[in-house]
Amino acid sequence: MLRTRVTEMFGLDHPIISAPMAGTSGGALAAAVSAAGGLGMIGASVYSPEQLAAEIRLVRDHTDRNFGVGFITSAPNTDELMDVAIEHQVPVIAHAFADPGRHIAAASQVGIKTIVQVQSVELARRAVAAGADAIAVQGIEAGGHTGYVGGTLPMVPAVIDAIGDIPVVAAGGIADGRGLAAVLMLGADGAWMGTRFVASEESTSNALSKQAVVDHGADEWVLTRIYDILTHAPFPDDIGERILNNPFIEAWTGFENELDEHRTELLQQIQQGSESGDLDIIRVLAGNSAGLVHEILPAGEIVRRVVAEAEMILRSRPSGIIIEGEADTSVA
Ligand SMILES: Cc1cc2nc3c(=O)[nH]c(=O)nc-3n(C[C@H](O)[C@H](O)[C@H](O)COP(=O)(O)O)c2cc1C
Known part of the structure; x- marks a missing residue:
């Protein structure tokens, strides 16, 4: 068993949180992860209030574990979806991409814990000042929307150094036990994983996206704002989205200022591409860790495999690479 401040805080068997992924993580995925001992998260932002209430009920029908x-x-x-989450007394709420202050206050008044996902040390400091119970540090390699500042490897310890005692989970680039073991060694209290769970049986991503995560390697995912500019998506300017590279992105990168002029025709092309399932133009949200994903699995099995591999590495690898004896400090 791996025990951290996050397993203690949220009552988990394993330090794994499945990322809230709008359009991908509904109640079925969250329930499967929580039932397996992790913390399953519903990605709320695509739902109406009634749909979100139904997804919350779905989790509770399947498991009594925290989610x-x-x-x-x-x-x-x-605001309207937060009202639903609070009314249903969900155990944990997560925020990203905007000042979470008043939402944290509203949740904590009724005993709900808040995790804030941040993309910089400065945002982590502000989230802690606003009352966050835990921080998810999101590196540039993360799938979906993320920042342009830095990778998970330097950002996680930098945030830990900056914020002190608040539990930190690492988000971005973790898809197997090697990644979980690595971020625990950085001092993180767990892994917040998205891409690996896109390719799970319970995710609501379409079949094409799930298979794309399996089929495409670590080199093929890029951070872009092209689709967000075209669709007027509600993200800050310093947030992009990591998606599967394609000829459409290659054609428009560097010409972002001209997108508005061609908006109607480009949106039509994207719509047609979606209808025909054309990977040359549609968006597949996932990160570089797709290169570590080789099959679509039940989410509970993903949790079990990642934990078992991390435990095995943490038991065996340090003793295999530390050589006992005097360090050689002589200079040639
Ligand atoms: C398909 C997809 C959808 C996502 N949607 C959201 C979202 O709705 N809210 C959010 O805070 N983060 C979202 N993210 C980012 C994740 O929370 C997380 O930071 C990321 O997946 C971690 O990196 P990884 O994909 O390498 O595991 C999404 C990521 C993916 C892959």
Whole structure:
């Protein structure tokens, strides 16, 4: 068993949180992860209030373990969806991409814990000042929307150094036990994993996206704002989205200022591409860790495999690489 401040805080068997992924993580995925001993998160922002209530009920029908609801907090529907999460007394709420302050206050008044996903040390400091119970540090390699500042490897210890005692989970680039073991060694209290769970049986991503995560390697995912500019998506300007590279992105990168001029025709092309399942133009949200994903699995099995591999590495690898004896400090 791996025990950290996050397993203690949220009553988990394993330090794994499935990321809230709008359009991908509904109640079925959250329930499967929580039932397996992790913390399953519903990605709320695509739902109506009634749909979100139904997804919350779905989790509770399947498991009595803790779970959470996560928001794209910059989206205009956050207030009404937060009301649903609070009314249903969900155990955990997560925010990202906007100032979470008043939402944290509203949740903590009724005993709900809040995790804030941040993309910089400065945002982590502000989230702690606003009352966050835990921080998810999101590196640039993360799938879906993320920042342009830095990778998970340097950002996690930098945030830990900056914020002190608040539990930190690492988000971005973790898809197997090697990644979980690595971030625990950085001092993180767990892994917040998205891409690996896109390719799970319970995710609500379409079949094409799930298979794309399996089929495409670590080199093929890029951070872009092209689709967000075209669709007027509700994200701050310093947030992009990591998606599967394609000829459409290659054609428009560097010409972002001209997108508005061609908006109608480009949106039509994207719509046609979606209808025909054309990977040359549609968006597949996932990160570089797709290169570590080789099959679509039940989410509970993903949790079990990642934990078993991390435990095995943490038991065996340090003793295999530390050589006992005097360090050689002589200079040649
Ligand atoms: C398909 C997809 C959808 C996502 N949707 C959201 C979302 O709705 N809210 C959010 O805060 N983060 C979202 N993210 C980002 C995740 O929370 C997380 O930071 C990321 O998946 C971690 O990196 P990884 O994909 O390498 O595991 C999404 C990621 C993916 C892959």
